[in-house]
Amino acid sequence: MKGLIKNVKLVRDAESEVMDDGMIIYEGNLITYAGKRTEAQGPFDQIIDGKGCIAIPGLVNCHCHAPMVILRNIANDMKLEDWLFGHIIPIEARLAGDDYYWGTMLAACEMISSGTTCFLDMYLDMEQCAKAVIDSKMRANISKNTLTSDSRIERGTLFDKQGYESFLKEYHGAANNRIRVSMEIHSLYLYDYDRIKESVDLAAETNSTIHIHVLETADEKRSLESKFGKRVLETMEELGMFRVPVIAAHTVHVDDADISFMKDKRIYPVHNPTSNLKLGSGISPVDKMLKEGICVCLGTDGAASNNNLNMIEEMHIASLIHKGVHRDSKLMSARETFRMATENGGKALGFPIGKLERGYLADIVLLDETGFHNVPGSGDPIAQIVYSMQGSDVKTVIIDGETVMRDREILCMDTERIKAEVKRIRKRLEI
Numbered sequence: 421m422k423g424l425i426k427n428v429k430l431v432r433d434a435e436s437e438v439m440d441d442g443m444i445i446y447e448g449n450l451i452t453y454a455g456k457r458t459e460a461q462g463p464f465d466q467i468i469d470g471k472g473c474i475a476i477p478g479l480v481n482c483h484c485h486a487p488m489v490i491l492r493n494i495a496n497d498m499k500l501e502d503w504l505f506g507h508i509i510p511i512e513a514r515l516a517g518d519d520y521y522w523g524t525m526l527a528a529c530e531m532i533s534s535g536t537t538c539f540l541d542m543y544l545d546m547e548q549c550a551k552a553v554i555d556s557k558m559r560a561n562i563s564k565n566t567l568t569s570d571s572r573i574e575r576g577t578l579f580d581k582q583g584y585e586s587f588l589k590e591y592h593g594a595a596n597n598r599i600r601v602s603m604e605i606h607s608l609y610l611y612d613y614d615r616i617k618e619s620v621d622l623a624a625e626t627n628s629t630i631h632i633h634v635l636e637t638a639d640e641k642r643s644l645e646s647k648f649g650k651r652v653l654e655t656m657e658e659l660g661m662f663r664v665p666v667i668a669a670h671t672v673h674v675d676d677a678d679i680s681f682m683k684d685k686r687i688y689p690v691h692n693p694t695s696n697l698k699l700g701s702g703i704s705p706v707d708k709m710l711k712e713g714i715c716v717c718l719g720t721d722g723a724a725s726n727n728n729l730n731m732i733e734e735m736h737i738a739s740l741i742h743k744g745v746h747r748d749s750k751l752m753s754a755r756e757t758f759r760m761a762t763e764n765g766g767k768a769l770g771f772p773i774g775k776l777e778r779g780y781l782a783d784i785v786l787l788d789e790t791g792f793h794n795v796p797g798s799g800d801p802i803a804q805i806v807y808s809m810q811g812s813d814v815k816t817v818i819i820d821g822e823t824v825m826r827d828r829e830i831l832c833m834d835t836e837r838i839k840a841e842v843k844r845i846r847k848r849l850e851i
């Protein structure tokens with residue numbers, strides 16, 4: 421399969437100059453050319469006219485709980501602890517079977533239609549999630565828990581080594597390498613120290629990236645520091661976590677000492693601005709981390725705390741809040757923010773994605789710039805994407821060289837069935 425996108429405004433990455441008359445050629449799942457219009461060497465199996473569109477690398481959502489779309493708008497305007505322990509966990513306990521599959525399928529529809537081509541997910545029953553990733557044609561890094569429980573409410577009292585190893589064997593590299601597997605350790609606050617240590621050792625043994633929530637709230641920082649008698653990042657080091665890459669969701673309550681501690685570690689903090697604002701958790705010092713050269717990524721978190729999975733909106737919020745809080749309009753430029761949502765995410769998740777460049781995977785999004793809010797369409801297109809554009813401007817999406825959405829129509833999923841299934845599940849939960 422050889423494809424051509426012609427007549428397109430081309431944003432290859434966060435740094436490069438934008439080309440008004442660009443062209444992309446991809447063969448199989450790889451980009452073979454992305455640059456100025458030239459004599460294309462056909463024949464092509466597919467030609468897309470990109471007139472009126474900006475081509476960007478697919479966005480990378482680095483922290484999500486996809487099936488939580490089922491719980492969208494279930495509990496709002498409350499503290500994280502009340503939200504999580506009083507509402508979310510008891511309702512989650514009623515999810516079962518293919519509920520997770522349908523939730524992930526809906527999340528995939530939402531992500532694709534707002535320009536996300538790859539995501540990192542942690543939740544319950546990742547087999548169902550993996551099946552949905554295969555069927556939705558998305559790319560994903562799927563985090564599998566090693567700590568389980570007999571009880572539906574209690575978390576992580578049992579260490580399931582074999583379950584992790586067989587999941588890794590089955591899905592790491594599955595679906596033409598669209599799936600990678602990492603290890604979920606939900607947080608330091610949900611389990612005993614010894615259980616976490618067993619998981620960390622298994623991550624090192626299997627060379628698995630760890631995906632964990634870190635320092636989301638001030639209460640979490642206080643209670644973990646008093647429980648372990650040291651800084652949270654020091655506890656993570658004592659556990660041996662930094663033997664493997666660590667994707668640390670939230671990192672809101674990190675100070676200067678934490679940031680300098682992170683500098684020589686393989687840590688990828690994930691900024692989740694909407695979720696942190698909505699749950700009143702605080703604002704992560706992302707500008708400082710970026711200044712220190714730390715590879716910060718961007719994520720939506722689950723739809724129960726966001727309440728959507730729209731990375732274009734997430735970029736917009738991320739770029740604005742730091743300017744306002746620090747009264748410095750130079751912080752978090754559009755290009756810095758765009759880099760977090762593209763190539764930084766690719767690095768963290770271990771895929772050659774996040775740039776439109778020869779040798780990168782063909783994950784390509786075309787944004788329609790003909791809407792009123794995009795006119796006149798001059799100026800820096802990356803600023804236009806971050807500050808003016810909407811998720812609904814996403815017109816066509818290619819993942820792994822396959823067109824999954826064309827002219828706003830999702831091609832590979834029965835979207836009406838998916839919506840109906842999720843509504844049915846939600847109805848059952850609320851009985």
Ligand SMILES: [Zn+2]
Pocket residue numbers: 483484485633669721722
């Ligand atoms: Zn989360």
